[in-house]
Amino acid sequence: MDIHTAYLSIGSNMGDREDNLRKAIKILQDNDDIEVTGCANIYETEPVGYDDQPYFLNTCLELKTTLDPYSLLKVCQKIESDLHRVRLIKNGPRTIDLDILLYDDLISDDPILTIPHPRMYERAFVLYPLKDIMDYKGKIPEDKSVKLIDKPYI
Numbered sequence: 001m002d003i004h005t006a007y008l009s010i011g012s013n014m015g016d017r018e019d020n021l022r023k024a025i026k027i028l029q030d031n032d033d034i035e036v037t038g039c040a041n042i043y044e045t046e047p048v049g050y051d052d053q054p055y056f057l058n059t060c061l062e063l064k065t066t067l068d069p070y071s072l073l074k075v076c077q078k079i080e081s082d083l084h085r086v087r088l089i090k091n092g093p094r095t096i097d098l099d100i101l102l103y104d105d106l107i108s109d110d111p112i113l114t115i116p117h118p119r120m121y122e123r124a125f126v127l128y129p130l131k132d133i134m135d136y137k138g139k140i141p142e143d144k145s146v147k148l149i150d151k152p153y154i
């Protein structure tokens with residue numbers, strides 16, 4: 001079995017935001033096909049795209065996985081469902097949001113799964129935590145507040 005490296009962004013702005021992040025990470029860690037090998041610091045960030053909502057807590061994870069990208073996407077979507085994510089407003093409030101940012105050196109324009117994530121380089125709430133766990137040297141937008149609040153969970 002091939003082992004792949006993937007990077008995820010995780011965010012929450014409803015309910016107990018910190019507990020939502022912890023639960024999502026625990027579910028990933030409990031999956032036999034996934035090893036969480038890195039966890040970024042936790043950042044509190046302004047919402048992007050729909051401003052009339054609470055601030056988010058965001059982090060990024062590095063994973064080693066035997067799952068293909070679409071199977072990993074299914075795992076992420078199941079975690080969102082299990083943690084009661086409801087999609088009522090585009091970019092609106094959510095209990096949990098998991099996005100696959102990178103998967104090995106894969107480039108995919110598939111409408112179901114675009115890798116690298118199509119807007120990751122525009123989002124400080126993704127790039128600050130991603131920089132904690134990988135060698136990212138690119139520009140980070142400064143249009144929204146991103147504040148370090150906690151150390152990694154793992």
